[in-house]
Amino acid sequence: MKQTLKGYIVVFRPAFVWGLIGLAVVFASSWFYQFVVLSPLLRILLALLPLIPGGLFLFYLVKGIRGLDELQQRIYTETATLTFIVTILLTFLFGSLQRAGLYTARWDDIGNTMMFVWVCIYILNDWRYR
């Protein structure tokens, strides 16, 4: 089953669902901060809340990857390694730009960039073994 698109969907469905829940929690907590007066304790709890779906997303992502065959695991491992390195470089770049007063990175710049880089590197790596 894991050789087919349907297999991929089954393997990664829990991670996908928890990722969506995580995003919903992030947006919901942002809305609460903006429109509802909360006590400091509630603000802290709300800030930590996305960690739960985020942690489950990572757990099921790793579980999904471990359920793939060895070549796919290799592709994912190479992708993660390269993405990590590129993200570090980009973090330094954002830091340099900020120090130079040219651009102040927002908190989600790194995350979004990392996801974009992940997709690009995955497509390249997958193509290499086609």
Next chain:
Amino acid sequence: MKNHLRDLRADRGWSQADLAERLDVSRQTINAIETEKYDPSLPLAFKIADLFELKIEEIFVPNKGK
């Protein structure tokens, strides 16, 4: 590493998908091994050898000078 996987598979009239199914790997893995873009792990190499009832060295041939 060179290998005779494509010939062995063709001798049995199997498609890449058939062989992938028998080995419980993706068709992409079979294609990558056949085109020598990817060397299989030792457990997979043993599985391939078992399936074709051959020794590993009868299927996989190391590149000289490596």
